[in-house]
Amino acid sequence: MDCRMWDIGKFQIQFLFNAGGNLSNKNSNTKAGNVPEDAPLRGPLTPLSGEERRKASSDLKNQQQSTTGLHHGGHNFHEVFQWKQGRYADLPGAKISEMMKSNSLDNAPTQSLLSVVNGILDESLDRKNGEIPHRVACLLRKVVQEIERRISTQADHLRTQNNLFKIREEKYKSRIRVLETLAAGNGEEIKIVTVHPQQTKVRRKTIISLFEEKVKDKRESVKETDKHETHEHETSKHEIDKQAIKQETEKHICEIASLKQELEMAKTIHKQQCLEMQKETEGVKAGLQARLNELESLLNDSNNRVKELETSAKSKCQSWSMKVNTYQSFMDSQFHAMRDLRFTSNAIKQELLKTQKSYFEEFNLLEVKLKALADAAGNYREVLNENRKLFNEIQDLRGNIRVFCRVRPFLPGQNGKQTIVESIGDNGQLVVTNPAKPGKEGQKTFKFNKVFGPAATQGEVFADIQPFIQSVVDGYNVCIFAYGQTGSGKTYTMTGPNDATEEEWGVNFRALNNLFKISQNRRSTFQYEVGVQVVEIYNDQVRDLLSNRTGPAKKYPFFHRIHSLFKCFSFRYYCCDIVIFVFLNPHTMGVTSISQPNGLAVPDASMHPVLSTTDVIDLINLGFKNRTVSATALNERSSRSHSIVTVHVRGKDLKAGNYIYGNLHLVDLAGSERVDRSEVTGDRLKEAQHINKSLSSLGDVIFALAQKSPHVPYRNSKLTQVLQSSLGGQAKTLMFVQLNPDVTSYSESLSTLKFAERVSGVELGAARSSKEGKDVKELMEQMASLKDTIAKKDEEIERLHLLKDLKNGYPGIDGEQPGTGSLRYDSSPIYRPKTRNRLLGHTEKTVSDHYNWFHSDKRSETGSTDDEKSEITDAALSMGTETDDSAEYVHSPEGVSLGKPKVVPKVRVLQKPAQASPTSKSESPRAPSPAIKKTLSSSSNLVKPVVRKKV
Numbered sequence: 034m035d036c037r038m039w040d041i042g043k044f045q046i047q048f049l050f051n052a053g054g055n056l057s058n059k060n061s062n063t064k065a066g067n068v069p070e071d072a073p074l075r076g077p078l079t080p081l082s083g084e085e086r087r088k089a090s091s092d093l094k095n096q097q098q099s100t101t102g103l104h105h106g107g108h109n110f111h112e113v114f115q116w117k118q119g120r121y122a123d124l125p126g127a128k129i130s131e132m133m134k135s136n137s138l139d140n141a142p143t144q145s146l147l148s149v150v151n152g153i154l155d156e157s158l159d160r161k162n163g164e165i166p167h168r169v170a171c172l173l174r175k176v177v178q179e180i181e182r183r184i185s186t187q188a189d190h191l192r193t194q195n196n197l198f199k200i201r202e203e204k205y206k207s208r209i210r211v212l213e214t215l216a217a218g219n220g221e222e223i224k225i226v227t228v229h230p231q232q233t234k235v236r237r238k239t240i241i242s243l244f245e246e247k248v249k250d251k252r253e254s255v256k257e258t259d260k261h262e263t264h265e266h267e268t269s270k271h272e273i274d275k276q277a278i279k280q281e282t283e284k285h286i287c288e289i290a291s292l293k294q295e296l297e298m299a300k301t302i303h304k305q306q307c308l309e310m311q312k313e314t315e316g317v318k319a320g321l322q323a324r325l326n327e328l329e330s331l332l333n334d335s336n337n338r339v340k341e342l343e344t345s346a347k348s349k350c351q352s353w354s355m356k357v358n359t360y361q362s363f364m365d366s367q368f369h370a371m372r373d374l375r376f377t378s379n380a381i382k383q384e385l386l387k388t389q390k391s392y393f394e395e396f397n398l399l400e401v402k403l404k405a406l407a408d409a410a411g412n413y414r415e416v417l418n419e420n421r422k423l424f425n426e427i428q429d430l431r432g433n434i435r436v437f438c439r440v441r442p443f444l445p446g447q448n449g450k451q452t453i454v455e456s457i458g459d460n461g462q463l464v465v466t467n468p469a470k471p472g473k474e475g476q477k478t479f480k481f482n483k484v485f486g487p488a489a490t491q492g493e494v495f496a497d498i499q500p501f502i503q504s505v506v507d508g509y510n511v512c513i514f515a516y517g518q519t520g521s522g523k524t525y526t527m528t529g530p531n532d533a534t535e536e537e538w539g540v541n542f543r544a545l546n547n548l549f550k551i552s553q554n555r556r557s558t559f560q561y562e563v564g565v566q567v568v569e570i571y572n573d574q575v576r577d578l579l580s581n582r583t584g585p586a587k588k589y590p591f592f593h594r595i596h597s598l599f600k601c602f603s604f605r606y607y608c609c610d611i612v613i614f615v616f617l618n619p620h621t622m623g624v625t626s627i628s629q630p631n632g633l634a635v636p637d638a639s640m641h642p643v644l645s646t647t648d649v650i651d652l653i654n655l656g657f658k659n660r661t662v663s664a665t666a667l668n669e670r671s672s673r674s675h676s677i678v679t680v681h682v683r684g685k686d687l688k689a690g691n692y693i694y695g696n697l698h699l700v701d702l703a704g705s706e707r708v709d710r711s712e713v714t715g716d717r718l719k720e721a722q723h724i725n726k727s728l729s730s731l732g733d734v735i736f737a738l739a740q741k742s743p744h745v746p747y748r749n750s751k752l753t754q755v756l757q758s759s760l761g762g763q764a765k766t767l768m769f770v771q772l773n774p775d776v777t778s779y780s781e782s783l784s785t786l787k788f789a790e791r792v793s794g795v796e797l798g799a800a801r802s803s804k805e806g807k808d809v810k811e812l813m814e815q816m817a818s819l820k821d822t823i824a825k826k827d828e829e830i831e832r833l834h835l836l837k838d839l840k841n842g843y844p845g846i847d848g849e850q851p852g853t854g855s856l857r858y859d860s861s862p863i864y865r866p867k868t869r870n871r872l873l874g875h876t877e878k879t880v881s882d883h884y885n886w887f888h889s890d891k892r893s894e895t896g897s898t899d900d901e902k903s904e905i906t907d908a909a910l911s912m913g914t915e916t917d918d919s920a921e922y923v924h925s926p927e928g929v930s931l932g933k934p935k936v937v938p939k940v941r942v943l944q945k946p947a948q949a950s951p952t953s954k955s956e957s958p959r960a961p962s963p964a965i966k967k968t969l970s971s972s973s974n975l976v977k978p979v980v981r982k983k984v
C-alpha cells in the first residue's frame with residue numbers, strides 16, 4: 034500500500050493509493066477538523082518528515098485494523114474474494130445475490146470490490162467469446178456502481194475539506210500578517226540580539242578550534258622534540274617556544290574568558306529582551322483579550338437589545354392586535370349605532386317636515402308682529418328725543434341757575450366748637466343763628482335748591498349734579514362753581530381731598546366719569562369726543578396749568594393755535610362772529626370773547642383729548658400740582674387762584690350726521706375773604722385784591738343777568754370772560770355755596786349766604802342746545818362768507834364816508850352829535866373810560882370796596898342796592914343794544930389793551946345773531962341785500978335769537 038501525505042497548514046491530508054484503503058471510512062483521521070494538536074507549523078503542501086510519515090502510516094495501519102474489526106459485512110466479501118481458486122461464473126446464484134445485498138456491498142472494503150471487478154474482467158478475457166454470464170454481469174455492475182458512489186462521495190468530501198482548508202488558510206494568513214506587523218517593530222532588535230551571540234559563538238568556536246589545532250601541533254612537535262632530545266640547543270629553543278606558547282595560551286585563555294563574559298552579558302541582555310518581549314506580547318494579548326471581552330460584551334448587549342426589541346415588538350404587536358380587536362368591536366358597535374341613527378334620522382326628518390310647516394305658520398304670524406314692533410321702534414327715537422326735551426324743560430322749570438349749599442363739617446381738632454347752623458330742612462331751607470343774638474331774633478332763614486349738611490358724602494352731592502352732566506352730553510353748556518370763604522371746602526367739593534380714593538372723589542372726577550359712562554351707553558347712536566383744558570386765573574391773568582411750555586409765547590401764536598386746536602378737535606369757529614384777542618403779556622393766555630357755545634374761551638390753552646377717567650385724573654392732578662397756592666391765616670394751604678377745568682364734548686349723531694357740542698366748566702374759585710381777617714400784606718394782599726375784584730365782577734355779571742340787563746359786564750374780569758359761554762342765557766349754571774359752620778366765621782358766612790340767595794333768584798331763561806344739522810352747518814358757512822363780504826363792503830363804504838367827511842371838513846370827536854349817523858358812534862359817554870368804568874360799577878371803588886359791595890349787609894336781600902341797581906340800569910340803557918365787547922372790537926390788534934380802549938371816530942358794530950334784538954336789527958342803517966336776507970331768514974328758524982323766558 035502506498036501512502037502519501039501532505040501537510041496544509043496545520044492539517045494533514047492522507048491519500049491512500051492502492052485498493053487497500055477504505056475510502057468510506059468515516060472515522061478516519063483525515064476528516065476535516067480532526068487535526069492533531071501537536072502538528073508543527075509548516076508551509077503549504079510541504080512533504081512530511083520521515084518520522085512524521087512513519088507515525089502517520091502506523092496510524093493508518095491501526096485504522097485499517099480497527100476498520101476490519103468493526104465491519105462484519107466486509108468479512109463476507111473476503112469470503113467471496115477467497116473464491117479466487119474458482120471462477121465467478123461458477124458461483125451459485127444464492128451466493129451472488131447475497132453479495133449483491135446492499136448491506137454487504139456497503140460494508141465491503143474497496144480493495145475487495147476492486148479485486149472482484151478485476152477477477153470478473155480477467156475471467157471474461159480468458160473466455161473465448163468474452164461473454165460474462167448475466168448474474169456475474171449484474172454483480173459486476175453493482176460493484177462498479179458501489180465503487181463509483183464511493184469515489185464521488187470521497188470527491189465531495191475532499192472538495193468540502195479543500196474549501197475549509199482554504200478558509201482556514203486565509204484566516205491564518207491574516208493572523209500571520211498581524212503577527213508579522215507586530216513583530217516587525219522588534220525584528221531589528223531581535224536580529225541584533227540573536228546575531229550577536231551567534232557571531233560570538235562562531236568566533237569562539239573558531240578560536241577554540243585554532244587553539245586546539247595549535248595545541249595539537251605543539252603536542253606533535255613536543256613529541257617530535259622528545260623523540261629527538263639529542264640537541265640541547267633545540268631543547269632550549271623549545272623551552273623558549275614553550276614559554277611563548279604558554280604566554281599565547283594564557284593570552285587566549287584571557288581572551289576566551291573575556292569572550293565568555295561577553296557571551297554571558299549578551300545572554301542576560303537577550304534574556305531581558307526576551308522577557309520584555311514576552312511582557313509586551315502579554316500586554317498585547319491582554320489588550321486583545323480586553324478588546325475581545327469588550328466586543329463580546331457589546332455582542333451580548335446587542336443580543337440583549339435584540340431580545341428586548343423582540344419582546345417590545347411582541348408586546349406592541351399584542352397591543353396592536355388588541356387595538357385592532359377593540360376598533361373592530363367599536364366599528365361594529367358604530368355600525369349598529371349608524372343603523373339606529375339612520376332610522377332615527379328618518380323619523381326626525383318626518384318630524385322636521387311637520388315642525389317646518391308649523392314654523393312657517395308661526396313665522397308668518399311673527400312677521401306681522403315684527404312689523405308692528407319695527408314701527409314702534411321707529412317711534413322710539415322720537416320718544417327719546419322727546420324725553421330729552423322734557424328733561425331739559427324740567428331743568429328749565431327748575432331754573433338754570435341752581436344754588437346748592439354745603440356745610441363743611443368741623444375739622445379734626447375743632448370738636449366742641451359752636452356751630453352757626455341751626456337747622457337744615459329737606460326743602461332746601463337753612464337756618465343760621467347769630468352767636469351775638471341768641472334766640473329767634475338772631476336767626477336767619479335762607480332758601481336754596483338744596484342744602485347738604487356736614488354729614489353729606491361726595492356721592493350724595495354728586496347725585497344731584499348728575500342731570501347737569503347729562504345736559505353737557507346733550508349739547509348744553511354747563512358751569513359748576515364753588516363759592517365760599519377760604520377753608521370752607523370748595524376744593525374738597527370740586528376735587529376732593531389730597532390723594533382721594535374713589536369714594537372721596539369730588540365733582541370733577543365724578544362728572545367726567547359720568548360723562549364717559551353716558552357716552553358709552555349712547556355709543557350705538559352717538560360718537561363722543563372729549564377734550565380737557567385746565568387753566569387758572571391768578572392776579573387776573575390766565576395761565577395754562579397743563580402746558581409744558583417753558584419759554585415765552587410767540588408774538589401772535591393765537592391764529593395758528595386756535596386754528597390747529599379747532600381743527601384737531603374738529604371744532605369750527607364760523608360761529609364766533611365776535612373775536613377779540615387780548616394780549617396781556619407774553620406769559621399769559623389770551624381770552625376770546627365768544628358768542629357761541631362751541632367756541633373756545635381760552636384757545637391758547639392746551640387741549641388734551643381724554644379717553645378714560647384715568648386720563649382725566651392724571652390731567653387734573655397735574656393741573657392742580659401747578660396751581661398757585663399759599664398759606665393764609667385762615668387756611669393753611671389756601672388756593673390763591675380760580676382754577677377752571679373745561680371739558681369740551683363733541684357728539685356725532687351716527688344716524689343723522691349732526692354734531693352736538695357741549696362745554697362743562699368746573700370752577701374752584703379762590704377763597705373770598707376779608708383782607709383784614711386774612712392778615713395778608715404785600716403780594717398776598719395784591720392776590721386777595723385781585724380775587725375779590727374778580728368775585729365782584731362775577732357778582733356783577735350774575736346780577737346783570739338777573740336784571741335782564743342788555744349789557745352784561747363779562748369783560749370786567751378774566752373770570753367772567755372765560756365763563757361767559759356758561760353764564761349766558763344759553764347755559765346752565767350751578768353754584769355751590771360752601772359754608773364754614775364755625776361761629777368765628779359768622780359774618781363771612783352770612784354775606785356768602787346772602788349773595789347765594791340772591792343768585793338763586795336769578796333766571797337765565799331757557800338754555801339752548803348747540804345741536805347742528807348738516808344744513809345748518811352749510812348755512813352757517815355761507816353766512817360767515819357773506820358776513821365777510823359785507824364787512825369788506827362796509828369797510829369800503831366807511832372809507833368812502835371818511836373821505837367824504839374829510840372833504841366836507843369833519844369836525845372831530847367832540848364835535849359830532851350823537852345819533853346823527855347810524856354807525857358814527859363818537860365820544861358818547863360809553864367810550865370814555867372813566868364813565869364806562871363808573872357804569873360798570875368799580876372805577877371809583879377800591880378793591881376792598883368791591884368786597885364790601887359784594888358782601889355788604891346793607892344790601893337788600895333781593896339784590897343790589899337801589900343806587901347800584903339804577904347805575905347798572907343806566908349803564909345798560911345808555912349802551913343800548915351794544916355789548917361791552919363791541920367797544921373792544923373796534924381796536925386794532927396791535928393797540929388792544931383791556932383798560933385803555935383806543936377809540937376811532939367811526940365804528941361799525943357787528944351784531945351777534947343770537948344776541949341781536951329785533952330793535953337793533955331794525956335800527957341797523959345797512960339792511961342786508963335780498964340774497965343775504967334770504968339766507969338769514971332760512972337759517973333763522975334754526976339759529977333762533979335767545980328769548981329770555983320767565984318761569
Ligand SMILES: Nc1ncnc2c1ncn2[C@@H]1O[C@H](COP(=O)(O)OP(=O)(O)OP(=O)(O)O)[C@@H](O)[C@H]1O
Pocket residue numbers: 440441442444487517518519520521522523524525526530668670671672673702703704705771
Ligand atoms: N365736606 C367735608 N368733609 C370733610 N372735610 C372737609 C369737607 N370740606 C372741607 N373739608 C376740609 O376742610 C379743609 C379746607 O377745605 P378746602 O381746602 O377744600 O377749602 P377751600 O374753600 O378750598 O379753601 P381755599 O379757598 O383757601 O382754597 C380741608 O382740610 C378739607 O379736607
